[in-house]
Amino acid sequence: MRYRYSKDADKKLIRSAQIWTVEEHKIILSEVDPLAVYICDKLSREGFETYIVGGAVRDLLLKKHPKDFDIASAATPSRIKKIFSNSRIIGKRFRLVHIFFGDKIFEIATFRSAKDGATGNTFGRIEEDVLRRDFTMNALFYDPRKELVIDFVGGFHDINRKRIKSLIPMKIIFEEDPVRMVRAVKYAVISEFKIPFFLRKKIKESASLLNKISSSRLTEEMIKIIKSPCAAKIIEELEFLDLYIHFQPAAVALIKNSLQFRQRYYKTLSGLNRNDVHDCGKKNSSILSLGLSALVRDYIDDNIDWETAGEDNYKQMFALARKFVLPMNPPRIELGKAIHDIFAEHNINVKRWRCLDRL
Numbered sequence: 001m002r003y004r005y006s007k008d009a010d011k012k013l014i015r016s017a018q019i020w021t022v023e024e025h026k027i028i029l030s031e032v033d034p035l036a037v038y039i040c041d042k043l044s045r046e047g048f049e050t051y052i053v054g055g056a057v058r059d060l061l062l063k064k065h066p067k068d069f070d071i072a073s074a075a076t077p078s079r080i081k082k083i084f085s086n087s088r089i090i091g092k093r094f095r096l097v098h099i100f101f102g103d104k105i106f107e108i109a110t111f112r113s114a115k116d117g118a119t120g121n122t123f124g125r126i127e128e129d130v131l132r133r134d135f136t137m138n139a140l141f142y143d144p145r146k147e148l149v150i151d152f153v154g155g156f157h158d159i160n161r162k163r164i165k166s167l168i169p170m171k172i173i174f175e176e177d178p179v180r181m182v183r184a185v186k187y188a189v190i191s192e193f194k195i196p197f198f199l200r201k202k203i204k205e206s207a208s209l210l211n212k213i214s215s216s217r218l219t220e221e222m223i224k225i226i227k228s229p230c231a232a233k234i235i236e237e238l239e240f241l242d243l244y245i246h247f248q249p250a251a252v253a254l255i256k257n258s259l260q261f262r263q264r265y266y267k268t269l270s271g272l273n274r275n276d277v278h279d280c281g282k283k284n285s286s287i288l289s290l291g292l293s294a295l296v297r298d299y300i301d302d303n304i305d306w307e308t309a310g311e312d313n314y315k316q317m318f319a320l321a322r323k324f325v326l327p328m329n330p331p332r333i334e335l336g337k338a339i340h341d342i343f344a345e346h347n348i349n350v351k352r353w354r355c356l357d358r359l
Helices: 034-045 057-059 075-082 126-134 155-158 179-191 197-212 215-226 231-240 251-259 259-273 287-302 311-324 332-345 354-359
Strands: 001-005 013-020 051-053 072-073 087-090 096-101 102-109 141-142 148-151
Touching: 034 051, 034 072, 034 075, 034 096, 034 102, 051 057, 057 141, 057 155, 057 197, 057 332, 075 087, 096 251, 141 155, 148 155, 179 197, 179 215, 179 231, 179 251, 215 231, 215 287, 231 259, 251 259, 251 287, 251 311, 311 332
Parallel strands: 072 102
Antiparallel strands: 001 013, 013 148, 051 072, 051 141, 087 096, 096 102, 141 148
């Protein structure tokens, strides 16, 4: 292990981070997307400190394949735009850069200052940027050029101990962004980490804060959950912590009032986890539509007589399903596919389901 040094307020050198070598962190460079390595290398050669950050580093340490490789750099968005012609600056308040390689998109954020809290938008140093991240497990920086992990907050040890530890003071972590509660649950289930007692207690006490989150953000988070291989376990934990009622209150009401419905609902979601992604193409369905069908299937079954049902019942079931998933508002075309698949399982061929995305 090595150390990184920086200057304190009195301009004295102090240890600011631990540096873990490849022999210690054991990340295999071939598991890192070569385009992410290329971006980091090019920005570094231009003189800008640049790293792969967040969930990608966490997953690499856990020997999982990251879905995305987010990057943080000392370069400003305008400078990144000049270096990469295949890029675009996005966002009005929080400006980021997307770099495009065919259908692949890499998101690059400039280091932010901590002076305005974890939601501020002033550019700063890496030592400040790390303190804006939610949990220590997501606050590691990986340098693919030198194959080093930079750890300012003890995240490396927390990952090895399978522990979720808040970086932002407990007093304000969920007040600043209530969605962090959902992410803590998701990280814990997917990574098989433990949420400490006091963090779990704080989540349960703060659950009502999700009331102020927009339906679009709730929908975005739920889409990520139902696309994961642990959807049933994540949703069950969200329900236990009084969070899921803010996503699908109609389902929670049935779960609370009917043990039979509860068992069926979670059995259906567990079956979703076993769906082979390659089967999606055979069924002309997406992973998202399969996930949505799992959320509404049992409710649809309870509100239709499949022995007498026909294509004419499709529109009615589509409308029921839309109400059942409120306040979430998934893409109509995907929900339409989900209902179409449920009808197809009962040998009812709905030919004009696509028109519902225009209703």
